[in-house]
Amino acid sequence: MSDPPAPTPPAELFSVAGKTVVVTGGTRGIGLMIAGGFVAAGASVIVASRKAEAVEAAVASLSQYGACTGIVADLSTEEGAQRFAGAVGADHDRVDVLVNNAGATWGAPLTEHDTASWDRVLNLNVQGVFHTTVALLPLLTAGATAGEPSRVINIGSIDGIQVPILESYSYSASKAAVHQLTRHLAKRLAPTVTVNAVAPGPFESKMMAATLESFGEQIAESAPLKRIGRPDDMAGVAIFLASRAGAYLTGAIIPVDGGIATLH
Numbered sequence: 017m018s019d020p021p022a023p024t025p026p027a028e029l030f031s032v033a034g035k036t037v038v039v040t041g042g043t044r045g046i047g048l049m050i051a052g053g054f055v056a057a058g059a060s061v062i063v064a065s066r067k068a069e070a071v072e073a074a075v076a077s078l079s080q081y082g083a084c085t086g087i088v089a090d091l092s093t094e095e096g097a098q099r100f101a102g103a104v105g106a107d108h109d110r111v112d113v114l115v116n117n118a119g120a121t122w123g124a125p126l127t128e129h130d131t132a133s134w135d136r137v138l139n140l141n142v143q144g145v146f147h148t149t150v151a152l153l154p155l156l157t158a159g160a161t162a163g164e165p166s167r168v169i170n171i172g173s174i175d176g177i178q179v180p181i182l183e184s185y186s187y188s189a190s191k192a193a194v195h196q197l198t199r200h201l202a203k204r205l206a207p208t209v210t211v212n213a214v215a216p217g218p219f220e221s222k223m224m225a226a227t228l229e230s231f232g233e234q235i236a237e238s239a240p241l242k243r244i245g246r247p248d249d250m251a252g253v254a255i256f257l258a259s260r261a262g263a264y265l266t267g268a269i270i271p272v273d274g275g276i277a278t279l280h
């Protein structure tokens with residue numbers, strides 16, 4: 017009997033060096049945590065968000081650690097997503113990893129959720145993920161094969177799994193939609209593109225600032241792992257999904273929440 021193949025060394029198994037990675041909303045919060053992880057791991061990262069100053073600041077900060085460029089884009093409309101894909105394609109002939117992270121929330125008493133607030137949240141959180149993925153598909157499939165698929169990583173939320181405490185109806189509905197959209201796209205885009213979702217628990221960000229200021233300690237205490245998330249927790253799961261190690265996962269919703277949604 018011949019020897020089994022030699023195990024792949026971890027430096028190769030988890031490598032994302034040289035990959036082209038797009039992170040939407042990569043200018044702050046969770047997107048910046050993920051973008052930073054990829055830059056430090058030797059990937060070439062493109063961050064995108066609406067504000068030119070935020071893009072400039074994120075690029076300047078991340079470029080200290082590796083390769084990072086930025087594109088100003090509003091991904092809440094189909095045209096915005098198409099323009100963004102055009103700008104990415106002007107400088108790159110392929111994209112290996114797309115992280116659909118840009119998102120918005122809205123919380124108010126039940127009777128104060130008007131159409132405009134529903135549209136704002138769903139247009140970005142759900143349609144934005146869909147249109148950005150479709151617009152970037154030619155670049156995602158350009159070099160991809162069944163053996164080495166390109167990767168889409170959607171950022172959902174534990175609020176799409178469990179019922180949140182706050183009155184954020186459009187947000188929780190949008191994140192449940194992101195999870196199902198992930199599964200639907202995963203089936204459609206196999207075998208050359210994997211599509212998975214990460215469902216974060218609480219992480220420090222502008223979106224979470226008010227909640228963490230008021231309830232941070234209680235939230236950390238309520239987590240089975242007794243803390244809120246750290247940048248490495250988010251970068252680590254994204255790097256895993258983007259590397260050789262994550263090539264056989266698709267359609268998965270992965271909670272990264274210290275056990276908050278999964279162990280209660």
Ligand SMILES: NC(=O)c1ccc[n+]([C@@H]2O[C@H](COP(=O)([O-])OP(=O)(O)OC[C@H]3O[C@@H](n4cnc5c(N)ncnc54)[C@H](OP(=O)(O)O)[C@@H]3O)[C@@H](O)[C@H]2O)c1
Pocket residue numbers: 040041042043044045046047064065066067070089090091092117118119120140171172173174215216217218219220221222223224
């Ligand atoms: N933080 C948490 O605890 C937590 C938990 C679960 C899930 N999440 C999810 O994680 C993702 C990131 O959240 P975060 O907490 O880091 O939020 P954040 O601090 O508010 O960051 C949102 C990012 O998205 C960008 N963005 C907003 N609207 C955009 C648009 N129309 N087009 C393009 N970019 C846009 C923002 O930049 P500009 O303002 O410059 O556009 C910013 O870079 C979201 O999908 C959120 O739902 C967060």
